[in-house]
Amino acid sequence: METVAAPELSFQARIDEGVxxxxxxxxxxxxxxxxIRQISQHAHSEIVGQLPEGNWIGxxxxxxxxxxxxxxxxxxxxxxxxxxxxxxxxxxxxxxxxADLLSGKAKYSSIFNYPTLTWADIGAIGWLVDGAAxxxxxPLCRCSYGPYARAMVRICKEESFHQRQGFDILRVLCQxxxxxxxxxxxxxxxxxxxxxxxxxxxxxQSSHSAQSMQWKIKLVSNDGLRQKFVDQTVxxxxxxxLRVPDPDLKWNEERGHYDFGPIPWEEFxxxxxxxxxxxxxxxxxxxxxxxxxxWVREALNAYARKQEGASHAV
Amino acid sequence: MLxxxxxxxxxxxxxxxxxxxxxxxxxxALANARDVYTRRHEGVSIWVVPSAxxxxxxxxxxxxxxxxxNNKVYRHPGFYDIPPEVKNL
Amino acid sequence: xxxxxxxxxxxxxxxxxxxxxxxxxxxxxxxxxxxxxxALTNVALDLLGQARLWLSHAAAVExxxxxxxxxxxxxxxxxxxxxxxVEQPNGDYAHxxxxxxxxxxxxxxxxxxxxxxxxxxxxxxxxKAVKEVAYHLQRSRDWMIRxxxxxxxxxxxxxxxxxxxxxxxxxxxxxxxxxxSLGDAGCDLEALRAPWREEVQSTFARATLAIPAxxxxxxxxxxxxxxxxxxxxxxxMQFLQRAYPGAQW
Numbered sequence: 001m002e003t004v005a006a007p008e009l010s011f012q013a014r015i016d017e018g019v020x021x022x023x024x025x026x027x028x029x030x031x032x033x034x035x036i037r038q039i040s041q042h043a044h045s046e047i048v049g050q051l052p053e054g055n056w057i058g059x060x061x062x063x064x065x066x067x068x069x070x071x072x073x074x075x076x077x078x079x080x081x082x083x084x085x086x087x088x089x090x091x092x093x094x095x096x097x098x099a100d101l102l103s104g105k106a107k108y109s110s111i112f113n114y115p116t117l118t119w120a121d122i123g124a125i126g127w128l129v130d131g132a133a134x135x136x137x138x139p140l141c142r143c144s145y146g147p148y149a150r151a152m153v154r155i156c157k158e159e160s161f162h163q164r165q166g167f168d169i170l171r172v173l174c175q176x177x178x179x180x181x182x183x184x185x186x187x188x189x190x191x192x193x194x195x196x197x198x199x200x201x202x203x204x205q206s207s208h209s210a211q212s213m214q215w216k217i218k219l220v221s222n223d224g225l226r227q228k229f230v231d232q233t234v235x236x237x238x239x240x241x242l243r244v245p246d247p248d249l250k251w252n253e254e255r256g257h258y259d260f261g262p263i264p265w266e267e268f269x270x271x272x273x274x275x276x277x278x279x280x281x282x283x284x285x286x287x288x289x290x291x292x293x294x295w296v297r298e299a300l301n302a303y304a305r306k307q308e309g310a311s312h313a314v
Numbered sequence: 315m316l317x318x319x320x321x322x323x324x325x326x327x328x329x330x331x332x333x334x335x336x337x338x339x340x341x342x343a344l345a346n347a348r349d350v351y352t353r354r355h356e357g358v359s360i361w362v363v364p365s366a367x368x369x370x371x372x373x374x375x376x377x378x379x380x381x382x383x384n385n386k387v388y389r390h391p392g393f394y395d396i397p398p399e400v401k402n403l
Numbered sequence: 404x405x406x407x408x409x410x411x412x413x414x415x416x417x418x419x420x421x422x423x424x425x426x427x428x429x430x431x432x433x434x435x436x437x438x439x440x441x442a443l444t445n446v447a448l449d450l451l452g453q454a455r456l457w458l459s460h461a462a463a464v465e466x467x468x469x470x471x472x473x474x475x476x477x478x479x480x481x482x483x484x485x486x487x488x489v490e491q492p493n494g495d496y497a498h499x500x501x502x503x504x505x506x507x508x509x510x511x512x513x514x515x516x517x518x519x520x521x522x523x524x525x526x527x528x529x530x531k532a533v534k535e536v537a538y539h540l541q542r543s544r545d546w547m548i549r550x551x552x553x554x555x556x557x558x559x560x561x562x563x564x565x566x567x568x569x570x571x572x573x574x575x576x577x578x579x580x581x582x583x584s585l586g587d588a589g590c591d592l593e594a595l596r597a598p599w600r601e602e603v604q605s606t607f608a609r610a611t612l613a614i615p616a617x618x619x620x621x622x623x624x625x626x627x628x629x630x631x632x633x634x635x636x637x638x639x640m641q642f643l644q645r646a647y648p649g650a651q652w
Contacts, residue, residue: 050431057428081335085333085335176650294435295560296496298556306552
């Protein structure tokens with residue numbers, strides 16, 4: 001027998017029952033703040049994520065690849081929008097969230113602080129980065145906060161082609177010339193470890209995890225997702241004929257999982273602190289866009305106010 | 315200005331809330347909603363409403379709007395165990 | 404009707420869409436408003452799709468076994484047939500919107516005219532494109548009005564952009580022997596001038612903009628004589644195909 005309506009159940013009991021928390025519901029302040037932080041970080045990642053891929057729109061090697069990349073980057077803008085919407089239902093304002101991003105105060109996924117140096121990088125991003133993101137997002141479709149869960153459902157539907165297009169780019173490269181195959185191998189070499197770092201620090205170091213798990217804001221542990229990603233991706237690399245840059249990578253029959261080598265956590269911390277190869281550039285680009293767009297936004301507001309004034313005068 | 319967006323798909327029966335966006339006025343909100351939430355599929359109906367114009371109920375309060383949950387559970391279809399051989403119930 | 408003329412004509416239309424799409428792609432992740440980033444990318448995607456239709460048809464009509472990618476990535480600037488207007492740089496947002504509006508207003512009346520072409524293929528492609536372009540025109544017209552009648556700054560920027568790009572609009576209506584030889588398969592470009600002018604005048608009035616002074620019109624793009632900008636654009640766009648000749652992607 002299902003729970004029919006739950007206004008009188010306690011907050012935690014509702015979560016345990018699988019009843020969604022919605023915008024007007026009473027909620028602990030820590031729940032609200034954690035969600036705002038997590039959702040907005042995700043939104044910022046989508047927006048900043050347009051930049052490394054946008055870097056290659058102008059140089060896509062065929063018209064079809066160009067169209068696919070344009071569509072993918074457009075999807076990412078859309079995802080950012082859905083997520084900012086979800087964050088705003090919690091009482092945050094998009095302007096404030098964006099201001100925090102531009103000031104360097106807010107975080108976004110570490111992965112977007114790496115440069116896209118070749119066309120193969122675009123393939124690697126689709127295959128590895130979107131692959132990791134999807135792995136994170138599918139469980140979030142079941143998270144406790146309604147608007148976030150629903151945004152995730154919409155995002156996952158649209159994301160279906162993102163990973164495939166990346167893998168397809170690499171497949172063609174790996175079946176191509178020696179130079180193309182080398183390009184693909186080089187991209188894997190540079191994107192493998194940063195992709196594993198996308199899942200966040202090891203579970204024992206992850207401070208917010210326990211409470212987030214209880215509140216169903218986080219549904220699978222960092223290490224759990226990371227292991228799943230490795231297990232899923234290594235056979236794909238084998239199919240492509242590419243070498244994963246990990247000398248310790250080995251199938252462990254007993255565990256039923258791949259053993260893999262130590263993650264360079266020092267690099268992760270440096271990137272989080274703003275010292276990754278592209279942190280400064282990404283931020284400058286967003287700041288410039290925002291600053292140079294100010295007169296446009298002002299014009300839009302001025303025009304709207306004028307029309308409103310005119311309609312009242314009638 | 316924040317607008318809430320409601321979409322009724324071509325074969326849908328009712329407008330569904332899909333999210334929100336920022337726009338300086340309703341006309342632009344409509345145009346943006348087409349791009350953001352429908353990717354311009356035809357036959358889609360869009361409503362845009364300023365968020366401030368929406369008055370919502372607060373499910374957290376015990377109001378006469380909602381019947382007390384615990385003593386009328388028989389109104390919920392899940393309450394009854396219907397034998398699997400019985401179809402269409 | 405000579406196959407070469409249809410080939411040339413389709414190249415012109417396809418190159419317009421391709422080069423303009425390439426320019427619009429430069430705004431990805433850099434637009435003034437997130438919603439606008441998405442909307443502009445939609446326009447770029449539409450134009451790219453249309454370019455592919457025109458270029459594929461051009462290749463088919465040419466009958467030398469070329470396809471859309473070879474046309475897009477292996478022709479040098481002198482073989483491109485786009486209007487000078489579309490290869491102008493993005494500039495600020497006012498510049499991009501003015502360029503877009505001038506083009507959309509022409510594109511709309513052109514596709515309308517082509518939708519009664521005696522050539523079935525041209526008719527089909529035009530019919531597909533015209534729906535998207537109607538939307539593009541609505542959009543860019545709206546932006547002209549919002550920026551023109553927005554703030555003093557947006558008005559100033561947009562007037563400057565409108566003035567600067569005006570000399571590139573004449574080329575849109577200048578018929579040459581290629582277009583003339585098409586007869587009923589093509590359309591009378593000169594006849595598009597009046598409706599275009601009417602559309603622009605009406606929008607400029609609502610936008611509180613002044614129609615730029617009549618003056619010398621730049622041309623040459625349709626004949627392959629381009630500005631210095633196109634070479635740089637193509638160097639970027641064509642790089643991979645040139646650096647890795649014959650490779651599959």
